[in-house]
Amino acid sequence: MLLKSRRHRPSGGSGEPPAEEDALPQAADGDPELGRASQWRLVWRKFRRHKLAVAGAVVVLIVYFVVAFAEFLAPSSPRATDERMTYAPPQTVKVDVSLGGGIDFYVNGYETHRDPETFELIHTEDPGKRIPVKFFARGDGYDMWGVLPWDRHLFGAVHADQEVYFLGADRAGRDLLSRIIHGARVSLSIGLVGVAVSFLLGVFFGGISGYFGGTPDSLIQRITEFLIAVPTLPLWLALSAAVPPDWGPLMRYFAITTILSVVGWTGLARVVRGRFLSLREDDFVVAARLDGCSRPRIIFRHMVPSMSSHIIASLTMAVPAMILGETAMSFLGLGLQSPAVSWGVLLQEAQNVRTVETAPWLMLPGVAVFVTVLAMNFVGDGLRDSADPYK
Incomplete structure (x- = not known):
């Protein structure tokens, strides 16, 4: 990195020392602190200017946060099966605002029937069925990091006996998001x-x-x-x-x-x-x-x-x-x-x-x-x- 040369001002008759800012090396952009900055500080300074890298770092940190708290963030156990919900489609979270200003979240339940020709289950949303959901809902029990027993999940059904499928289900009726x-x-x-x-x-x-x-x-x-x-x-x-x-x-x-x-x-x-x-x-x-x-x-x-x-x-x-x-x-x-x-x-x-x-x-x-x-x-x-x- 280019540094500005140190300038020595004549002291004149008063014998005053040169100004402190002129005694320190300065970077090309005028920041005197960078002249004596460590390599890691220079790396971090240049990394922050790379917008895509910063955005990627944020995504990576979020992903590893999800990894660290997977049991809490997952709506249910990844091995919980329900044969009645084979290939159930994703459920959309909807908001219901009451007259008193309260906000309730819910998803529509499924109406299930079997195709008479292929005998496969067909799931469609039933507007008449509402499954209330909320934050910090009770659900399947787990051990956080293998040591802390808990049964709370970040987002899930209000009633623990009801299952929700925000990203749909697989062939065994397991929640894909979890x-x-x-x-x-x-x-x-x-x-x-x-x-x-x-x-x-x-x-x-x-x-x-x-x-x-x-x-x-x-x-x-x-x-x-x-x-x-x-x-x-x-x-x-x-x-x-x-x-x-x-x-x-x-x-x-x-x-x-x-x-x-x-x-x-x-x-x-x-x-x-x-x-x-x-x-x-x-x-x-x-x-x-x-x-x-x-x-x-x-x-x-x-x-x-x-x-x-x-x-x-x-x-x-x-x-x-x-x-x-x-x-x-x-x-x-x-x-x-x-x-x-x-x-x-x-x-x-x-x-x-x-x-x-x-x-x-x-x-x-x-x-x-x-x-x-x-x-x-x-x-x-x-x-x-x-x-x-x-x-």
């Missing part, structure tokens, strides 16, 4: 856990390759090039197909996370290697080496922090890839399976074109994937542009 909210927890946690493991592998192997060079560099780069040369999706499918089908949802969850991590570390390793090659001859690294610092200390206390902004930008771009990988494998039946709930599992019902034609709301998990991945990509673009604020 399943999307709970599915976000699995899909997004796989992305975070997978990226965390990829971060450790990428920094470790990329750091060794870039710092030591020679034989370790050649060996690690050949392995990296081999993994990059293999098409990602077929490799994911082949490895996930090797998972025993009798494993439970928890075991398959860890297996999918491991697969995504093992395949996803190569990109970060190449980024770290390139940065290490350019940093290992810098003055501060040479000074640390001459001062007697050990190699691990030089790598993890001096070199890695100097490129932390670049690593964060790379990790942010890797999370959407992890989410799409899990969704693709679960959609094809090679990832998580029911009774596990993830966005990929929910999209399995959208494979049937006839089902989608009669119940198009089953595609809503795909909309959730699209919005989340797009927002994360915007955040990654903003972090990548802000990683070097001195440009």
Whole structure:
């Protein structure tokens, strides 16, 4: 960042010192504080100017807030079934304003009949049936974060024995909104856990390759090039197909996370290697080496922090890839399976074109994937542009 040169005013006969604002370095835009600002402050300052990145960050924070409070935000349990409500359409929330100024919310109930030719249930809204809904309604009991028992939900039916379907129901009569909210927890946690493991592998192997060079560099780069040369999706499918089908949802969850991590570390390793090659001859690294610092200390206390902004930008771009990988494998039946709930599992019902034609709301998990991945990509673009604020 360009700095204005310091100006020295002659003191004249009075011997007055130069003004304080002239003694401090000033940024090109006239802000004297930026001349001595930390790198993270400069990154944040530039990131705020990226409007799409800021909007994407807001969406990502909302999504992870939903993940953290999924039980409270979901109207009902994701596994509560009702065979009478198979493929029930979404219910629209309506407002009733009384003469006294009170506001009541309600949805219309269903009028159900069976098609005489196909024998499938047909649900239509019945204006004569009103199901009152309210905030902080009682419903299915749950344990918040596994420790706090509660039965309140953000929005639901006033009477606990009545079910509402704000986004419709699936073939088993389960509330789709509740399943999307709970599915976000699995899909997004796989992305975070997978990226965390990829971060450790990428920094470790990329750091060794870039710092030591020679034989370790050649060996690690050949392995990296081999993994990059293999098409990602077929490799994911082949490895996930090797998972025993009798494993439970928890075991398959860890297996999918491991697969995504093992395949996803190569990109970060190449980024770290390139940065290490350019940093290992810098003055501060040479000074640390001459001062007697050990190699691990030089790598993890001096070199890695100097490129932390670049690593964060790379990790942010890797999370959407992890989410799409899990969704693709679960959609094809090679990832998580029911009774596990993830966005990929929910999209399995959208494979049937006839089902989608009669119940198009089953595609809503795909909309959730699209919005989340797009927002994360915007955040990654903003972090990548802000990683070097001195440009």
